[in-house]
Amino acid sequence: MKRVVVLGGGVGGTIVANLVAKKARDADVTLVDKTGKHVYQPGFVYVAFDGWDPKRLVRDERKLLRRRVKLLVDEVVRVDPKGKQVHLRSGTRLPYDYLVIATGARLAPQEIPGSEVAYHFYSVECALKLREALAKFGGGRIVITVGGVPYKCPPAPAESACLLDYYFSKRGIRDKVDIHYLSPLGRVFPLETVSPTVQKIFDAKSVRYTTFFNAERVDPEKKVVYSLEGEEVPYDLLIMIPPHHGAKFAKDSGLTDAGGWIPTDKYTLEVKGHEGAIWAIGDATDIPISKAGATAHYEAKVVGENVAAMVDGEAPIARYDGKVMCFCDAGFHRGIAMRFDYQHPPVPPPLSLKWYLGKVLVNRLYWTIVPKARA
Amino acid sequence: MAEVVITRLVDARGSMCPGPLMALIGAVREQKVGDVISVYSGDTGSRTDIPLWVKKAGHELIALRDHEGYAEFVIRKMR
Numbered sequence: 001m002k003r004v005v006v007l008g009g010g011v012g013g014t015i016v017a018n019l020v021a022k023k024a025r026d027a028d029v030t031l032v033d034k035t036g037k038h039v040y041q042p043g044f045v046y047v048a049f050d051g052w053d054p055k056r057l058v059r060d061e062r063k064l065l066r067r068r069v070k071l072l073v074d075e076v077v078r079v080d081p082k083g084k085q086v087h088l089r090s091g092t093r094l095p096y097d098y099l100v101i102a103t104g105a106r107l108a109p110q111e112i113p114g115s116e117v118a119y120h121f122y123s124v125e126c127a128l129k130l131r132e133a134l135a136k137f138g139g140g141r142i143v144i145t146v147g148g149v150p151y152k153c154p155p156a157p158a159e160s161a162c163l164l165d166y167y168f169s170k171r172g173i174r175d176k177v178d179i180h181y182l183s184p185l186g187r188v189f190p191l192e193t194v195s196p197t198v199q200k201i202f203d204a205k206s207v208r209y210t211t212f213f214n215a216e217r218v219d220p221e222k223k224v225v226y227s228l229e230g231e232e233v234p235y236d237l238l239i240m241i242p243p244h245h246g247a248k249f250a251k252d253s254g255l256t257d258a259g260g261w262i263p264t265d266k267y268t269l270e271v272k273g274h275e276g277a278i279w280a281i282g283d284a285t286d287i288p289i290s291k292a293g294a295t296a297h298y299e300a301k302v303v304g305e306n307v308a309a310m311v312d313g314e315a316p317i318a319r320y321d322g323k324v325m326c327f328c329d330a331g332f333h334r335g336i337a338m339r340f341d342y343q344h345p346p347v348p349p350p351l352s353l354k355w356y357l358g359k360v361l362v363n364r365l366y367w368t369i370v371p372k373a374r375a
Numbered sequence: 376m377a378e379v380v381i382t383r384l385v386d387a388r389g390s391m392c393p394g395p396l397m398a399l400i401g402a403v404r405e406q407k408v409g410d411v412i413s414v415y416s417g418d419t420g421s422r423t424d425i426p427l428w429v430k431k432a433g434h435e436l437i438a439l440r441d442h443e444g445y446a447e448f449v450i451r452k453m454r
Contacts, residue, residue, distance in 0.1 A: 148401070148404070149397040149400055149401060150397055184397075184400065185393050185396065185397075185424070186396075186423075186424045186427055186428060190393060192392060192393075192420065212427070212428055212431045212432070214400055214404075216404075228400070228403065228404065228432060229428075229431050229432040229433070230432065230454070258405070259401055266389070288387070288389070288390035288391055288394035289391075342391075
């Protein structure tokens with residue numbers, strides 16, 4: 001039996017564990033997760049802006065795994081690549097033949113001084129706090145800003161601006177709310193070919209925007225956010241995407257670059273310097289594409305195929321082509337879809353009901369299809 | 376150029392736009408005033424967005440050099 005250890009019970013780790021258990025009979029598969037809970041992160045915006053019950057976003061990881069996959073609810077402290085074992089918080093040392101790191105990104109809001117007064121929607125708890133703050137908000141300036149790049153789900157801040165427009169329109173006080181989006185880049189949307197479309201949507205919705213604004217600090221008393229570029233913007237309610245880093249254990253294990261991301265081959269998804277033994281997927285890698293569930297989903301299928309092949313003594317031939325597919329909700333039952341890979345930038349279709357329904361469908365079918373690797 | 380000492384090298388080759396700019400912004404956050412950062416980028420979009428950002432952020436673009444298959448941007452953090 002070959003020992004396959006998967007770190008992280010998010011979308012990527014769960015798919016890899018299930019695929020290897022399904023395809024490789026000689027694999028002894030163990031998944032380690034800190035909480036044992038699987039969270040559907042694309043639903044955070046709907047908790048904040050659409051009143052979703054947070055219970056919709058959380059399931060027991062055990063129920064999403066094939067019976068052959070062992071689940072260890074424990075925290076990874078360190079990986080020892082030479083000794084081929086993982087050290088866990090409980091003191092357990094877990095030996096492996098093949099290791100897959102899918103531990104995502106961690107949030108570091110404390111890195112932006114003063115940002116403790118800012119809201120965000122990158123966890124269930126924080127999405128709920130934002131929902132409460134919005135319910136009390138009777139008018140004024142809402143500023144959306146980004147505390148550090150890269151961050152998860154690059155379209156999320158722009159999407160949230162559109163959903164705020166929809167939220168306050170439904171409440172009948174849109175004319176009393178000034179929505180101002182501060183983009184960290186030189187355009188309003190990270191993907192160059194999609195940005196003009198998003199800019200038109202912002203213009204139509206009277207969402208103001210400023211480009212090249214990378215939040216550096218907040219003055220909670222003056223209610224002003226300052227940028228690395230030397231600008232300042234006043235706010236009444238501040239939404240800040242917190243800075244992101246890779247998992248601490250990866251840094252402590254000497255597996256990361258300066259930003260805490262794991263140097264990973266963008267085609268084979270093998271960790272550089274540890275080829276044939278360690279793979280990394282999803283937000284944890286340094287691969288320069290979107291940190292998003294859709295990315296982890298497609299990467300996981302490649303790694304699952306290749307690790308299963310290696311367990312069976314076959315050559316790992318699957319390669320990741322950079323495929324990402326995602327939907328953005330623009331409010332008022334309209335959305336856009338983006339599909340792209342390393343060679344083909346996205347060509348955005350017009351804003352339509354069809355792509356909004358695409359997002360609704362993914363939200364509904366996720367639990368049935370995605371973690372179990374049925375799509 | 377000979378007297379400029381590079382404090383930090385950011386090799387963003389293989390990264391598509393806006394990856395190299397994002398990598399530069401991350402490095403500027405971490406370095407001290409006066410430090411010199413060299414960014415390698417193979418993406419043509421960087422030729423527009425890196426100089427624009429450097430100018431807006433009040434830093435100095437010391438040099439833009441062409442190499443085989445990539446460009447090198449040398450930036451001094453000024454503030």
